Amino acid sequence: MAGVVLVHGLYHRPEHFALVVEGLQAAGVDVVVPELHRGSLRVDTAAVQAVVDELAEPPLVLGHSYGGSVITGLRGARHLVYLAAFVPDLQESAASLGGSSPGLQAAVVREPDGSTRLHSGRATDVLYADCPQHLAAWAVALLRTQTSGCGRGVPEHHRWKHTPSTYVVCAQDRAIDPDLQRMMAARCDTVCEWQTGHSSFIGRPELIVDLVQDLLYASNTSGRAVGGIPTIR
Template sequence: MNGVVLVHGLYHDPRHFYPVVRELRAAGVEVAVPELHRGSLPADTEAVQAVVDAMEEPPLVLGHSYGGSVITGLTGVGHLVYLAAFVPAEGESAARLGGSTALLASAVVKDADGVTHVEPSVAVDVFYDDAPAGRAAWAVSLLRPQKPGCGRGVPQRQAWRSTPSTYVICARDRAIDPAVQREMSSRCSTTLTWDTSHSPFVSEPGRVASVLQNLLRPGGGRFGAALS
């Protein structure tokens, strides 16, 4: 593996990963951050698959939150990283796996046409409560409305069954219950637990970049205490 693909979750977009992208590119790592918001899980998966297929070698692919459903349906991947993300089995969707907290439910506002958005005044508490104030405000300003239906999509394959994988549990997550994350992590090859919010790519981008760089090295899936 010599490349990384970062896949964002609902309400987010590629710019949320820019702090991590800067760290990786400074280390000489090839990085791609495809944009989702294509209207359905199959369309989002197809867009990411095109990016994976364009890379010279099977890349390391990280999926955050709903992005876990997207990366689960991919082929040609060297390693999967689920960051506070959904790990669906056959017939499962993110919605079926559940785990949304009461705080997230209270922060989501639905328009008459079914489009939802996260109330900005609550978004820091939901996603970025451990990030520096300025960076958290920047991340909130990038949040986007979400069309309905993506969370109910079911991946057509389960890449984690045949591809090495790492799950990162975010123990201070206020969007997806950490207990549900622990259950889903049992489907992955390796599990790490971080004392972070739902979005460590905003609060601790260097930590995210370090783990990805470690995984790119031969034998890098064997984490030491410093990375856990």
């Protein structure tokens, strides 16, 4: 079975995917979670591309939130999964598509050096409101500062136009408007909708584990439709 690359969003770390990684590894799936926060969308994309290029087989690549902008520019993926993520087209960035919700904008704290961080209490409400309290506290403690400008980056390539893709709409999301997600989801081949908040990798990691396994199985089975994924179109 091909491997999986998980790409986190702004303010997050690879460790935020720990529960998903644990579930996939238990199922025998090899997983890599690159570190972003390298200063720009171009450099973040290059870092993930280097990981993809090192793998023996084309991987399934999942991007969350800003991670969608990153995976849009990748070559060599067998399937792209956008989890409450941005799907930019020509000359579009996450910011120009609508960016963050008013609630997420209110959680942003600007530092003197131009970087930003998230206010812990507001981040809990916007990102992890539907997650178990102890996991939400753990996730907030992991959040890190972010260099400004990444959300305004425009991908150099738009691989969702040539690579099989799936969009997961998180219908209870308080960070990215679900209606904006549905608009972007129309650009992908397959769409499913979950009644979760922005961070299902914390609150419902089993949903991601099951989806990834279904997609990997489907991509290895000629002519077989992706099973267990309720589409909304």
